[in-house]
Each structure stands twice: as structure tokens, then as C-alpha cells.
Amino acid sequence: MSEHHSGTDVQSIPTDLLTLNIGPSHPATHGTLRLQVQLDGETIVNMGCEIGYLHRGYEKQCETVYYNMVVPYAERLNYCSPVHNSNAWCYAIEQMMGVEAPPRAQALRVITSEMARIIDHCVCIGTNLVDIGGLTNFWYMYNYREKIYDLYEELTGARMMVNYPRIGGVCLDAPDDWFDHVLRVMEELTEAIGDVHALVARNRIFVDRMIGTGVISNEMAVSHGCTGPVGRASGVNYDIRKAQPYWGYEKYQFDVPVLQGGDNYDRTMVRFIEMEQSRRIVEQAIKSIPSGPVLLENPLVALPPKDKVYNTMEGLINHFKLVMHGVQPPKGEIYSATEGGNGELGYYVISDGGPMPFRVRIRPPCFASYSCFPKIMKGQMVADAVATLGTINIIAGELDR
């Protein structure tokens, strides 16, 4: 160091804020987010978020297809828990038409949706732990996820995008021993998440990294509409399965975890607990599953069974009419909310009485949660932004639609 500098006070050296661009193609942004941060050292002074890199025109596209054809689009909203989105879509249209799916179909929806919640949290926890440096957990979580994919495959023939529900029920009944297979896989859940939980819950590196970072206060959670695990980690006791039950959730015993910290650690822990609770719901639903049809026998809502289509004239005409002219809910509008993997998934559907929706608006849970992200990151370290992104669990498909 030259003499010239020796007497200088460090504080008086002129410094500048560093503007750093993260994304949209960056491993920590889970696909398609873009952040721009102004850094003072490693502390975030200002942040801008840009979204829309996966804006697939979902809402416009839905206006051009029949109601049942929205099912595959709906599944690609939150691609970590696909089948829940389409279940919820069919539920919204059923409400609109004033019909209800048969009890067995509702139980099947509960089972598939809760399995979807489990794999959603598997992906969330697994990838988040990769982001903060724990690769092992990723393998554990994904191995378990593959087992649930196998169950979906057995039920529907597809791994991920299953197109399982229909308006008025679900398309197929479960194969004979499917429920036994589900129960067997559910038994392994405790062990699978136990491994990961044991690796992180009291791990000094993880705890120091997560506790107290990315804190969403209760007021901010309310103001920003943070529902689901993000809200529940901030002390918001809100779960639509309890508050406004659907598909017979009122019959099942389960707890809603509510933690108060609002930080990354609590958000991760809420997900661990929720997976356990989902397992409880699945087990109860299987034990108490009613028998009967899985699709409504209503010629205006659901396709007739194939033996009627092939053997009777009425069945054939009914099939033809429904395929060509679609399900036609009456004129009206509805807002149907269900508890998705990330929180309240709302469908605001407006029907003009025709076969295609007039307007479909999705209330994406992580859009709301993500909108508080720039605020909570103020004054935090840039490395914590990565960890916080992971625990809020941004799914670009439903964020940008």
C-alpha cells in the first residue's frame, strides 16, 4: 500500500452500487425468472423482478377450446403438482353447472391431489436444497417422487401430465390392487422424508443459512395474499381444505401446520409437516373409499360408458353430441378456490352459455407470494435471495400462465 493511501479512512473511499443481472436463464431462478439487484457489497439495496418469460397465453387459449379440453392446459399450470390443477378445474365447472361428482370420484380426486401435493413439496425441498448446496437430498426426494409417478402411471398410463379428471368425475376407476400399492408407497414416505429431515433439520449449515432470512411478516403475508405453505409459515392459519371444504375433506382428520417465524426455515418445515399430513389424508381416503361409479351419469355433463356408446343408439348420439358440442354450463360466473400445492388456486370462470369458456382467469398462488419478494429481500444478502426464491417455490407455469 502506498503512502498516499495509508492515512485514508476506509469509509471515505468512494464506492458505487453494483448492478447485477440474474436470469432469466440461471440455475437459481428455477427456469424463467429475472432479477436485477443493486448491491452494496453483498447486501441488496434495490431489486427489480421481471416475470412473464413463460407467459404462454393460457387464459386466451382457454377461450378457444371446450371445457373438457382445458384439462390438459390446466395441468401445465403448476407442473410440480399437475393433477391437482385439473381436478380443481373440473370442480369449478361442476359448481357452475350445479352438479357434483360421485363420492368415489371425489375420493379419487382427494387421493391424486394429495399425492400431487407430496411430489410438489418433494420437488420444492429437493431443488431448494440443491441451490443451497445439499445435493444428496435431491436424490432422496426424487427417488420417492418416482415411486408416486409409478402410481400415477398405473392409474392413468402417464407419468406426469395425466389428464385424469373429467367434468363430472374422473375418467377411469383405479385398477384392482392400486390402492394397496398406494398404501405401500405411503408407508415409505416417513422413511424417505425422514432421511432428508434428519439431514437438514438440525444441520448447522442449513439452520444458520435459513433461520431469520427471507422473513415474511404476518402483515405482509396478509397484504400480499400469501396462502399455502408460505402463508402458514408466517402464522396465517388458512387452509381451504379446512375453511371451505370440498371433495369431502371435512371427513378426514388432518392438522394444518402453522408456524410463526415466516423465514426460510419455517417454510421448509411447513412443507415437511404437510407431506406427513397428506399421507394421513390419503390413507384415510383409501380406507373409507365408497364404491360406485366414478363418472356422473348425466348426459349433459359426462360421456356415457363405452358399452352404451357401442351398443345403443342413444348412447352413440349422446357421445357424439358431447364430443361435438361440448359441455355447456349456463351463463354465469364463478370463483372456485381450492388448496393447491402453493396455496389458494382460484379459477374465475365466466360462461356465455356456449361450449367454450368466455373468460378464464387463474388466481395463481405463487404470483401473490412472489410479489412480496423484492420487499422482503431489502437489506438481505444476495445469496439469501436464492434460498428464499426456493422456499417460496415459484412455479413459472402458474406465475406467468
Next chain:
Amino acid sequence: MDEVQIVERLKAKFGEKILSTYTFAGQHAVTIGPDSLREVLIWLRDDRELDFSWLMDVGGVDYLGYPGDDDREWRFEVAYQLYSLGKNHRIRVKVAVTDDSVSVPSVWDLWGVANWMEREVWDLFGIRFDGHPNLRRILCHDEFVGHALRKDYPINRRQKLLQPSEMILCERMEWA
């Protein structure tokens, strides 16, 4: 509280300002003009018995070509879905927007989530929000012309973007 009662109370309180009420499949909605939006939403939020502390969703609708009502006086609507966690009830407040020359007062200072959701309504429907600090496009790219979810925007009119967009940091973080 029963949702019918909420509508009754709204009618009693605001009278003429409620343009119409709507009931379908057990859900209730009221339609108001843009001028009374903030007044109604603040009252709904702060009234102790109603306690609508959550704004769940803000979504635009373009009614151009909606069959059967040619005498509709407004083309757009902005629907606010409110929820009360304490009382466990919902209500939908819709704002009638005659055309895109009319702007809606922003509620971003009442609910943080409204900031982005209003930006989305602006982006896709071209409805302006007065008092919004950062009314930029959010889903479509900056060079996009027109508003994609309007009924008169053809679904497959594509607009190419040649350069990655420059991003502008917001002056203040709470506006971002």
C-alpha cells in the same frame, strides 16, 4: 355472515353507488363504478363485522361480444375477489369500466398484491390504474403493441422480440 347479508349491508351503506348485484351458484357479486371503488373496498376491509382483510385476486374481463346483452353500458370489468379469514366469507366486487379512456383508482397501497395484479390487468386489457407507481407491462414484453386478452386481439398475432429487454430498476423497492 351470510353473503346475502353482506350484499344487503353494502346496498344500505352505498345505495346508488351499487350499480347492480349478481348471484350465481351461491356466490355474490356487486358492481360499482370506478369512482366509488376505493371507498367501498376500504369500508369492506375495515368494517369489523365484514373484515375482508384479504384481496385474493384482481382480474379483468372484456365483455365485447358477450351474447345476449347488447345494451351493456360498459365493455370492461375488473373483478376484485375479497376474502375474510376471520369470518370465512367471500365477496366479489366488480368495477364497471366503460372503455379504455376510463381509469380505475389503484389500491396498491391497501394491498401489496394489487401492485402486480393491476399491472397484469393493464398489460392484458389496457385498463389504466390511477395512482399506480409502476404501471409497466408485466407478462408480455415491452415492445408488445395492443393488449392480448382483449376480445378483438387475434389469438395468433405474434409480435417478435429481437433483443432481450432492458430492465429498469424501480426507483423505490416497494414499488417494484
Next chain:
Amino acid sequence: MGLESQVNSPFLATTLDEVINWGRKNSMWPLPFGTACCAIEFMGVVSGRFDISRFGAELVRFSPRQADLLLVMGTVTQKQAPVLKQIYDQMPNPKWVISMGACASSGGFYDNYSVVQGIDELIPVDVYVAGCPPRPENVLGAVVKIQEKIEREKAADWK
């Protein structure tokens, strides 16, 4: 390696192309340009059950400067398009592209104002993988197809 005992001489005669291609095809470094659902399926490809490392392509690089296999997974929107182009341009030669899934290959069932109708509007593609999303086996099949393609190439063709 046991090879020495088979061959009495420490030298083997082969063509330069074959040696280079042999090295290239068995050590591809993929850049996962994951945007949507297919990216989640790709995580399945790299994880335990399907294990892309059996094909020597497990070293996932997020910097285009260090990758030679671009995997485009998921829908590419108009807003994302220049980003994809830029990333492809930043990759050094030799480079290959797999377009994974219906959306990347053709826009899929999103035929609307905001989705690019196939990434071949932007960059050249070597292998298209069908499916929405494709099964992991399909992706592995695409990697094998790329390997076959590399075998037939001349090293001097890449500048």
C-alpha cells in the same frame, strides 16, 4: 485397462476423427435451458432411476461457455426467444441441440400470440423429442441419437 495385454504394441492406428468423436460423444456437457414442465422431467432424467450419467452426459453446466449440448426443455415464448438465441450464440463449437417436448419442437398446443412455434425458428436443432412431456427414456434416446450423429461427423467440419 487390459488393452495392453491384447495388443502387443503400445500404439494403435486409427483416424483422428474417430478418436475425437469417441471423446466428444461420451463426454457431452449439457446446458439445460429449462423453462417449463419438461425441465421437471429432465430432473428425473438426471436423478437416480434414469441416470443420464450412463451416457456420459451428467455434467450439467449452466454456463453456455462450458457446454456443448443445448437441451431446450419447455415452452419458449416471444419474450424468452432472444435469450435462447443469445445463449446458443455464446456456446463454443462444436455444439448440438436437443429440442425436448412438443412445445420446444413446434409450440405444442399453445398456438397463440406469445409462444414461439418451435425453436427451429431461432436456432438449428439436431434432435426433436416428441412428448408432452417426453418420458425420460425418450430423452436418453435423444442423447444416443446425438452420439450416433457425432460418430459420423468430421472433426474438421467444426471451426
